[in-house]
Amino acid sequence: MKSVLEYKDYHLFMQDYYDERKRLGAFTWREFCKxxxxxxxxxxxxxxxxxxxxSRPKIADVAKAMGLADFEADYFRELVTFCNADKDSVKKAALLEMQKIALEHKIRVVDGDAFQYYESWKYPVLRELAxxxxxxxxxxxxxxxxEYVSAEEVRDILAFLVKAGFLKKDGDKVYSQTEQTVIGSKEALPIAIRAMHKEMANxxxxxxxxxxxxxxxxxxxxxxxxxxxxxIIAKELDDxxxxxxAIANAYKNSDQVCRINFQFFPVTEKIKEPHHA
Structure with missing residues (x-):
């Protein structure tokens, strides 16, 4: 069975644990629960x-029942927090802690590069500008x-973009874009991208x-x-x-970075029944 550090959904981890115990001998849900x-x-x-x-109070008991201790129990706690959370801020904190625990023990599970790339307008803008x-x-x-950005920030961001694979350094102070546009797990990206949407809207x-x-x-x-x-409208906006x-990429003489926001959202609740005068 895989290490808990390789999971991004605690429901799946627990099911795999049960299946493995069942495969090795007599084991029931009743015994697991007890x-x-x-x-x-x-x-x-x-x-x-x-x-x-x-529930949060039962996480430690379930972890102990599955033989998890130390960093594995810590990871399981953050995994449950991540899956159960409704707020993006809570999900992000748990996901980053999962990454920290995983990297400390030489297992790369969730990719924090997505969070860093989308945490500020500066990253995508400098990727286009450089x-x-x-x-x-x-x-x-x-x-x-x-918008304001310091020279020191620019230097650090360029170094990150090269390290993460968003830019390639072709010489001294010469950069080109790679084909790679996004780095990160499917769990991390929705949270990170929502943060970017908020900043770009502001x-x-x-x-x-x-x-x-x-x-x-x-x-x-x-x-x-x-x-x-x-x-249909949402698909039209995507298209x-x-x-x-495609239009922007057809021209090779770009001289400015711009941003387009497509914003299509409800401003009322759905009307459940027609109202007649």
């Missing part, structure tokens, strides 16, 4: 099926950014007053839709984004 201090003989079966979750400024030093790049709000109308293009519409129309990227 060893973890549960009076219900099938509660942990429901947990493994995803129909119930472990190849356009061959020979430029960090101070030059910092001065070109509309930048867009500031842009309304910061730039003149000929420097920016803002448009929007308020509309009523059904679910089918929403799905539009791909078309925009």
């Amino acid at each position: 060893s973890a201090g549960f009076s219900s003989p099938n509660f942990l079966k429901l947990v493994c099926m995803g129909q119930s979750n472990l 190849p356009m400024m061959p020979g430029a030093n960090p101070r030059d790049m910092a001065d070109e950014c509309k 930048m867009a709000a500031r842009a309304v007053d910061r730039y003149s109308a000929n420097e920016r293009h803002f448009t929007g519409v308020t509309l009523s839709v059904c679910q089918e129309a929403k799905d 539009c984004c791909k078309k925009v990227l």
Whole structure:
């Protein structure tokens, strides 16, 4: 059976543990539950099926019943916290702690590079800007950014982008983009990307007053839709984004980094029944 450090879902880990114990000899859900201090003989079966979750006070008991101790028990605690959490901030903290424990014990399970890349506008912007400024030093790049970034930050970010595989260094102060656009697990990326969406939305709000109308293009519409129309519109926005990227990539003389936000979200609850006058 794999180490707990290789799991990203505690329900699956517990199911694998049960299956392994069952394969090696007589073992029942009743026995598993009893060893973890549960009076219900099938509660942990429901947990493994995803129909119930472990409460925080019982994590240590279940970990002990499965023979987890020290860093493995710590990882299991963070794993349960991550899977059960509703808030992105809690999920992120647990995921980063899982990574820390895993890396300390030589097992790379979850990739924190995604969090670092998406934690600030500076990373994707500098990834686009650096190849356009061959020979430029960090101070030059910092001065070109509309939002404040220090030369020291630029230097550190460039080093990260090269190390993580987002940029390739072709010579002294010369960079090119790699094909790699994202690094990270499927568990990490949604949390990291939501943080980026929030930051970019705040930048867009500031842009309304910061730039003149000929420097920016803002448009929007308020509309009523059904679910089918929403799905079609969402796909159109995705296709539009791909078309925009294709247009930008067709030109080799880029001289500025821009950001496009596609924002399509509900402003009312769904009306369950038609209202008639």
